[in-house]
Amino acid sequence: MLDFEYLEPTTVEEACTLLQSYGDEAVLMSGGAAVTMWISQRLLAPEAIISLAKIPNFDYVRFSEKDGLTIGAGARHRDIEMSPLVRQHYPLLYETFSKVAQPRIRYMATIGGNLCTGDPATDPGTSLMALDAEVTLTSTEGKRVLSLEEFFVDYYQTALKQGEVLTEVRVPPPAEWAGWSRIKFTPRTEEDFATVGVSVALKVRSGECEDIRLALNSVAPVIVRAHRAEEVLRGKRVTDELVNEAGEVAATEVEPTDDMRGSADYKRHLVKVLVPRAMRQALERIDG
């Protein structure tokens, strides 16, 4: 019988101290959707589970014009989806969170747990990356703030060091990112993981693309930003040809693999098709 201690700190400091003292032997648990499954499947056999669920005010969703959106790591997907602030100021995030799995998982799983799994097939990190979000990692030593590009290191691997807890996600003020689009391509069933996911945020002034951020999931060992595809548009007058070219370039920046959701070739083809489609949707939103 698998046995472990179940610890329920009530402050972040206490969680960090416990994590520090148990080292490798402890596993953090937030919503527990992933950790519980790993335990059932015997992929994990920790000496201790440190639950973050009893930390008060760890699930806030706040907004200010100056700082943008700040989300406590313990906020569940459903809390974020249902937040009127998110709906009003970050429609891209609303669209993204409301299409993660199905409501049952969204009620259970937290944003901290999602990002810290480091699964390249997940959705929130993609749109958060397109919106230039950053994460705060806290330990007994203090805090550090990383961009999501720095945070996602490799397949199921993040920049979290031993003893660190992800405590907050911050998304800059949205005002200028008027154009956005999210395409989660799920040919099998509505609530599936994406075969390919595309998130784009766009700033356009009088027909010229001032800035663009394009991120994709399910196409590489990590959620990726397609920097070269962004360069195709940045600073240019947006034309249909350029948008198509950005799709072609993005397809050279991804490294998909064959799996039950499609072959590598198919996914690369989807990138070519979906990136221009997402950009057109984003442009339409600016015009409309």
Next chain:
Amino acid sequence: MKRRIELTVNGQDYEIEVEPSKLLLHALREEIGLTGTKEGCSIGVCGACSVMVDGRLTSSCLTLAIANDGKSITTIEGMVADGELDPLQQAFIDYGGSQCGFCTPGQIVAAKALLEANPHPSEDEVREWMSGNLCRCTGYYKILESVMAVVKQHEGVKG
């Protein structure tokens, strides 16, 4: 080592001792003896193990019993009030929403959670919400019809 936890299940208080790795699903079925909640996939996909925890729809296969100490759980057995079936249960009977019955407890608990959050969902909202509950028998249409029948009953009392 076993730990003592308290659960309120369908309004009744229980004190049970569980191994830390015991799933809420297995605690409900094996310790408390409520076997209406079913185990299908064990990985959060099929919805057969759906229960409500403090009103939130939950996969009881994805949460440890000890993580639910002190919480209030609603299972399919809690749908019956004073011997009367819940309108959803009656609709599943009337509209053929249940065949072999294995997925049915999860379907009904999920639909109940939806109607508690939103008594007047559109058909599309019902479809989207219920996408997390798999059924190998009915072809889904009859499930949709069953839930929509109750939504229509609510329409009479819209206000």
